[in-house]
Amino acid sequence: MMVGIRAWQQQVPLPQPYSGANAWRIPLHPVKADKPISARHSLYRGAIALAVNGVPIFNALNNRGEDAFLAGELDEHGGHCGRGDDYHYHIAPTHLEKVVGKGNPIAFALDGYPIYGFSDSHGVEPDDLDEFNGREDESGGYRYHATRAYPYINGGLRGKVVVQGDQVEPQPRDSPLRPLGRPLHGAVITGFSGDPAAGECSLAYRLDGAEHRLRYGSNGGAKWTFTRTGPDGKESISHYNRR
Incomplete structure (x- = not known):
């Protein structure tokens, strides 16, 4: 999942509320x-x-x-x-x-x-x-x-x-957690591990010849933490709450 993307807008896979009334409907007998x-x-x-x-x-x-x-x-x-x-x-x-x-x-x-x-x-x-x-x-x-x-x-x-x-x-609606990402020109996603449904993932990407990493996860509830690590090892942490 995600590996090989060369045109990335810094969006990542998160669980979505596709169930109940907020779901697709497929005809059993197509016409x-x-x-x-x-x-x-x-x-x-x-x-x-x-x-x-x-x-x-x-x-x-x-x-x-x-x-x-x-x-x-x-x-x-x-x-x-x-x-x-x-x-x-x-x-x-x-x-x-x-x-x-x-x-x-x-x-x-x-x-x-x-x-x-x-x-x-x-x-x-x-x-x-x-x-x-x-x-x-x-x-x-x-x-x-x-x-x-x-x-x-x-x-x-x-x-x-x-x-x-x-x-x-009907077309279900997703549930955005954070502001829209912007294109990260030149970035190539090189690795992805974890399971979004389990609430813990890690994504690696290369930009200008250097390795970067984005780790994100939840505490089992509505709060999600995103941690970016640059090639110099410095971290940038952001928190988001799902409404």
């Missing part, structure tokens, strides 16, 4: 839409899919309409953190095939259709995907596939959804 929605010029806000590990997947294009992968914004798993310190993917999390097994979905689009890895059930990468990175399967259903080039994931939503304000609804 094809008369007018499918392309993600090339829309759906720039919010998630368009949900990985099987619970991590949301956003449009492959960032909120500026740029390819987030080519911009160097993503880690080795295809994810990064948004302005609310919310971790999410922008390309297909194909590493999850090691968890669910090849031939099983790695995610579900918010229209209810499954997203598979690069290959079909026969181990062959399909060459007949439509503009949404999808195709009819052997049972007559519809599925999306990951691809190595844009759009990487579902290139839009082939099924029926409700869209308001350029995002699928």
Whole structure:
């Protein structure tokens, strides 16, 4: 997680309150839409899919309409953190095939259709995907596939959804803990350890040839402490309370 990001806005992964009424809803019985929605010029806000590990997947294009992968914004798993310190993917999390097994979905689009890895059930990468990175399967259903080039994931939503304000609804809200970070030009994230859910993490990054470290954690409650350590060993400590 986080390792390899070359365009970093100093956001980090924190637990988010995605549960109950503040959660996504995925149709159990998806229905094809008369007018499918392309993600090339829309759906720039919010998630368009949900990985099987619970991590949301956003449009492959960032909120500026740029390819987030080519911009160097993503880690080795295809994810990064948004302005609310919310971790999410922008390309297909194909590493999850090691968890669910090849031939099983790695995610579900918010229209209810499954997203598979690069290959079909026969181990062959399909060459007949439509503009949404999808195709009819052997049972007559519809599925999306990951691809190595844009759009990487579902290139839009082939099924029926409700869209308001350029995002699928309902769309849960994150819970920002601290002020927005600023781009740290030239920084490359080189290491990450810990578990945000457990309340203790450490992130290492290189800037101008020097190593820096950011440690952050909670006391098990609403208070979080962020400690930055520079190459000279000096520490800068900040405290934040979750509302």
